[in-house]
Amino acid sequence: MNGVSNSTATSETCETGRMKVIAVIPARLASTRLPRKMLREIGGVPLLAWVYQGVRRCSALDQVVVATDSEEIMRFCEQQGFAARMTSAAHRSGTERVHEISTAIPADVYLNVQGDEPLTRPEHIESLIAVMQSTGVEVGTLKTAAADVDVNNPSAVKVVTDATGRALYFSRATIPHDRDGVRPRYYKHLGFYGYRKDALDRFVRWPESSLERSERLEQLRFLENGVPIYVAETPFDTIGVDTEEDVRRVEEIMRL
Numbered sequence: 621m622n623g624v625s626n627s628t629a630t631s632e633t634c635e636t637g638r639m640k641v642i643a644v645i646p647a648r649l650a651s652t653r654l655p656r657k658m659l660r661e662i663g664g665v666p667l668l669a670w671v672y673q674g675v676r677r678c679s680a681l682d683q684v685v686v687a688t689d690s691e692e693i694m695r696f697c698e699q700q701g702f703a704a705r706m707t708s709a710a711h712r713s714g715t716e717r718v719h720e721i722s723t724a725i726p727a728d729v730y731l732n733v734q735g736d737e738p739l740t741r742p743e744h745i746e747s748l749i750a751v752m753q754s755t756g757v758e759v760g761t762l763k764t765a766a767a768d769v770d771v772n773n774p775s776a777v778k779v780v781t782d783a784t785g786r787a788l789y790f791s792r793a794t795i796p797h798d799r800d801g802v803r804p805r806y807y808k809h810l811g812f813y814g815y816r817k818d819a820l821d822r823f824v825r826w827p828e829s830s831l832e833r834s835e836r837l838e839q840l841r842f843l844e845n846g847v848p849i850y851v852a853e854t855p856f857d858t859i860g861v862d863t864e865e866d867v868r869r870v871e872e873i874m875r876l
Contacts, residue, residue, distance in 0.1 A: 639752070640682050641682055643683070643731040643733055644721045644732055644733070645672060645686045645687065646734070647687065647693050647735040648688065649690040650690075651862075653862050654862055658690075658736075662874070663875075668693065668697075668702075670740070674737075674739070677742045679742075684702075686705070686735075687718065687720065688704060705724070713838045715732060729815070730820065732813040732814075736811070736861045737859075738858075738870055739870065740858065744858070747762060748812050748852065751851075757814075757816075758848070759813065759842050759848070759849045760814040761810070761849055763779050763810065765853075771806050774792040774793070777791065777792055778791055778792075780807070785851050786848045786850055787850075790835070790839055791835060792836075822845070
């Protein structure tokens with residue numbers, strides 16, 4: 621198939637597609653590094669609200685749903701007028717939470733937008749939908765050129781792809797390794813995924829994979845089980861909020 625690593629979709633392209641696309645925002649209140657981060661205010665606005673509003677601005681979507689196991693988050697969504705559903709507290713990952721939504725709401729494609737991405741914008745969603753429109757793509761995601769601060773940062777996941785845009789590997793390590801000082805381009809993986817229903821069904825049937833366990837990266841379960849992940853490049857970087865330092869970085873960007 622044609623490469624998708626430099627895919628750039630427009631709103632018109634997305635709006636003319638015939639797929640039914642639902643964006644799901646998994647949102648847990650429990651967080652080890654930044655307690656209650658989904659409701660943590662950034663610039664005076666709760667983190668979850670930044671994410672929901674950023675996703676909702678993409679007119680190509682049929683529906684946006686917050687998937688949570690928290691009654692407090694559910695009440696917050698109701699107060700804000702955000703569509704939300706309670707999901708099982710037993711889920712171990714956002715992908716499992718998205719799968720539960722997929723069993724209740726039919727769609728052609730389900731997008732998983734991490735609830736800690738306050739810099740989410742419509743262009744991210746559009747690029748991801750463009751990847752999923754390609755024939756045969758079961759799983760898609762995004763990458764962006766890594767900033768210097770992220771290259772050696774284990775909290776920033778790196779990705780390498782082949783010539784057709786398929787992911788070869790995701791890692792918290794600095795990949796590719798620059799053995800001879802040739803200064804390769806580094807790409808950061810962004811927390812946006814697209815899935816077909818069948819891919820989600822298989823994901824939840826498979827046990828946790830060895831690489832997934834080692835890196836603590838759930839997308840590696842697909843690669844270890846032979847499911848390609850196609851990666852589109854976007855010029856729009858994001859910062860996943862896990863620490864107080866991340867909060868400060870996001871607030872600095874929002875002030876620009």
